[in-house]
Amino acid sequence: MNATAPGFAELVPPADPRTGWTLPDLGQMPVVTSLEPLVTRVLAPNPSGMTLDGTNTYLVGEPASGQAVLVDPGPDDPVHLDSVREALADRDARCVAILVTHHHRDHAEAALPWAAHFGTPVCASAPAVAGPRGRVLAPGERLRLAGTTIDVVPTPGHTADHLAFRIESGAVLAGDHVLGRGTSVVTHPEGDLEAYLDSLRRVHDLGPSALYPGHGPELTQNPIAVLDFYRAHREFREEQILALLSNRAQPVSALVEVIYAAVPRALWPAAEQSTRAALAKLEGQGRIHVAQDGAWLVG
Numbered sequence: 001m002n003a004t005a006p007g008f009a010e011l012v013p014p015a016d017p018r019t020g021w022t023l024p025d026l027g028q029m030p031v032v033t034s035l036e037p038l039v040t041r042v043l044a045p046n047p048s049g050m051t052l053d054g055t056n057t058y059l060v061g062e063p064a065s066g067q068a069v070l071v072d073p074g075p076d077d078p079v080h081l082d083s084v085r086e087a088l089a090d091r092d093a094r095c096v097a098i099l100v101t102h103h104h105r106d107h108a109e110a111a112l113p114w115a116a117h118f119g120t121p122v123c124a125s126a127p128a129v130a131g132p133r134g135r136v137l138a139p140g141e142r143l144r145l146a147g148t149t150i151d152v153v154p155t156p157g158h159t160a161d162h163l164a165f166r167i168e169s170g171a172v173l174a175g176d177h178v179l180g181r182g183t184s185v186v187t188h189p190e191g192d193l194e195a196y197l198d199s200l201r202r203v204h205d206l207g208p209s210a211l212y213p214g215h216g217p218e219l220t221q222n223p224i225a226v227l228d229f230y231r232a233h234r235e236f237r238e239e240q241i242l243a244l245l246s247n248r249a250q251p252v253s254a255l256v257e258v259i260y261a262a263v264p265r266a267l268w269p270a271a272e273q274s275t276r277a278a279l280a281k282l283e284g285q286g287r288i289h290v291a292q293d294g295a296w297l298v299g
């Protein structure tokens with residue numbers, strides 16, 4: 001046992017800066033919201049524990065261009081498609097491309113069917129998402145679309161193929177890298193906690209004017225503080241794991257039960273993925289090892 005490390009009960013979670021902000025309560029986001037001249041958000045009707053209020057689909061374009069890019073079409077749902085078509089009509093814009101942050105169905109399911117519907121290509125980092133007539137995006141490339149520019153920001157971690165998009169105003173469309181409420185999941189084995197932390201730093205270094213997440217409300221008040229909180233939250237989870245493993249070998253299920261005791265059980269499978277991702281990082285750093293029967297121990 002490490003005598004200098006604080007015990008599990010003594011660890012203090014970092015404060016979420018958003019608790020002091022005025023954000024809509026869960027389930028209270030409007031279906032269509034104009035966020036700034038370049039961006040309209042359309043909320044998909046797929047709320048759940050994992051998708052929060054539902055998936056945010058964004059229309060991005062210079063208002064006078066008569067064009068818009070669709071970012072994360074979301075579920076292939078006729079009600080959602082109607083909402084998107086109405087929002088396009090309100091902007092007097094036609095859809096010229098579909099961009100996808102990552103391959104999860106709640107973001108990508110409608111990409112190929114709606115690309116056929118609108119007669120536009122799908123742009124994504126994974127060839128399977130972009131499809132045979134789509135375009136595979138390269139990290140760091142600058143797209144010129146709908147009268148504006150969109151920078152492709154690699155943000156692996158939640159998934160391996162995850163991208164964020166920085167628009168000309170300085171706002172960043174964050175996908176599931178950062179959420180409007182709570183924290184994101186680092187999937188396992190596909191995701192990667194080291195990559196996730198690097199991605200947080202990369203978005204932080206952009207100095208975003210706003211974060212427009214894949215789920216939950218827009219974060220405009222102090223986006224940097226949210227990114228700092230996300231980093232601190234991951235460090236806190238690592239400290240919790242190390243404290244629990246400091247004197248007793250435990251399997252991942254036991255860690256999840258204690259660390260996520262206050263979280264609804266329906267979210268524990270996701271919590272277990274984030275925990276496994278943290279264990280993989282700590283193991284890679286030589287700070288923990290598998291002691292016996294899949295149980296982990298410090299050292």
Ligand SMILES: [Zn+2]
Binds near residue numbers: 051176214215
């Ligand atoms: Zn999602």
